[in-house]
Amino acid sequence: MPKVLDNSQRLRYAIIFQWIVVGASLLALASTVVEYLMLQKMAAGVKVPHAQVEASDWRQQVVGSTQLVLILLAFIALILWTHRAYENIHRLHKTPKPRHSEGAGGWGWFVPIMNFWYPYQVIKDIWLLTQRYAQPDEAPRYERDNSLIGGWWALRIFSLFASRAFRAPAAGDTMDQILTYVQFTMGMDILYAWYALATIYLLTKFRPFEQQLAVRFSGDEPRSSPEELLVIPVPV
Numbered sequence: 001m002p003k004v005l006d007n008s009q010r011l012r013y014a015i016i017f018q019w020i021v022v023g024a025s026l027l028a029l030a031s032t033v034v035e036y037l038m039l040q041k042m043a044a045g046v047k048v049p050h051a052q053v054e055a056s057d058w059r060q061q062v063v064g065s066t067q068l069v070l071i072l073l074a075f076i077a078l079i080l081w082t083h084r085a086y087e088n089i090h091r092l093h094k095t096p097k098p099r100h101s102e103g104a105g106g107w108g109w110f111v112p113i114m115n116f117w118y119p120y121q122v123i124k125d126i127w128l129l130t131q132r133y134a135q136p137d138e139a140p141r142y143e144r145d146n147s148l149i150g151g152w153w154a155l156r157i158f159s160l161f162a163s164r165a166f167r168a169p170a171a172g173d174t175m176d177q178i179l180t181y182v183q184f185t186m187g188m189d190i191l192y193a194w195y196a197l198a199t200i201y202l203l204t205k206f207r208p209f210e211q212q213l214a215v216r217f218s219g220d221e222p223r224s225s226p227e228e229l230l231v232i233p234v235p236v
Contacts, residue, residue, distance in 0.1 A: 003091075003217055003218055004088040004091055004092070004213055004214055004217045005084055005087065005088055005091070006214065007081060007084045007085055007088065007210055007214075008207075008210070008211070008214070010077070010080050010081040010084055011081050011203060011206065011207060011210065013077045013080075013081075014074070014077040014078050014080070014081040014199075014203055015200055015203050015204065016077075017070070017073055017074035017077045017078075018074050018078075018196045018197075018199045018200045018203070019196070019200065020070055020073075020074065021067075021070050021071055021074045021192065021193070021196040022193050022196045022197060022200075024063075024066060024067045024070045024071075025067060025189045025190075025192040025193035025196065026189070026193055027063060027067075028063050028064060028067045028189045028192075029186055029189035029190060029193070031059055031060060031063045032060070032182060032185050032186045032189060033186065034056070035056050035059075035060055035182060036179070036182045036183070036186065038052070038053070038056055039175065039178060039179055039182060040179070042175065043175045043176075043179065067189075067192070071192065074196065074199075075109075078199065079105075079106060079109050081203070082105045082106070082109075082119070082122060082123065082126070083103075083105040083106040084105075085105065085126045085130065085206070085210065086098060086100075086102060086104065086105030086122055086125065086126055087102050087105065088130075088210075088213065089125065089126065089129050089130065089133070090102040092133055092217060094133060096129065096132075098122075098125040098129065099121055099125055100118065100121065100122060100125070104118055104122055105122050105126075108122055116157065119153075120149065120150075120153040123149055123152075123153070124146065124149050126206070127148075127149055127206070130206065130209045130210060130213055131209045133213055133216070133217075134209045134210070134212035134213040134216060135212065136216075148202065148205065149202070151198075152198050152199065152202050155194070155195050155198055156195060158191075159188075159191050159192065159195050162187075162188065162191060163188060165184070166180075166181055166184045167181075168181065169181050
């Protein structure tokens with residue numbers, strides 16, 4: 001039986017990038033609050049220098065663009081960890097088996113429509129089966145805490161739809177419309193930070209099981225109990 005591949009470095013980078021997203025989102029929130037206060041003054045009739053308005057717009061563009069790039073990098077780091085974690089489960093050739101092919105841990109995030117449930121099922125497989133195989137045969141069976149994965153995935157889907165709910169202000173929009181959009185932007189910054197923190201919590205829950213799995217299947221042929229030869233369906 002081939003040994004599992006080391007995934008600790010990918011897990012570490014995935015967590016680090018999520019922390020960076022938390023920091024970037026809080027910085028973006030602070031920047032947006034400053035802009036919102038400036039717009040409130042303008043709405044109240046207070047004259048704000050044009051240079052200050054331009055500086056605020058430039059700051060928002062830089063902070064917002066940086067935030068999106070960091071979110072993308074964190075997403076890539078998460079996919080790299082997911083792909084190897086799913087590959088490790090496949091390498092064991094044990095039952096119950098993962099629901100999807102080994103490559104689904106990567107391409108499943110990108111295929112339209114399918115990416116609304118494939119990654120969830122992949123993460124759930126990793127959660128259940130890594131725990132199962134990491135423990136000795138005589139140990140209690142793996143946790144069936146599906147609420148953790150379900151809650152995290154629901155938060156992800158919500159953030160994806162929420163990010164498309166508002167359009168950016170256009171020429172001719174009223175000040176009230178602009179203020180509403182800025183309020184929405186502040187809400188999205190909070191949501192991005194919240195999702196990143198939830199992802200960090202989820203990944204830290206995976207860490208001990210991956211470590212146990214690496215120790216148990218370090219290359220030596222493990223002994224299987226008769227129970228492991230049975231095909232046991234994975235809980236849905």
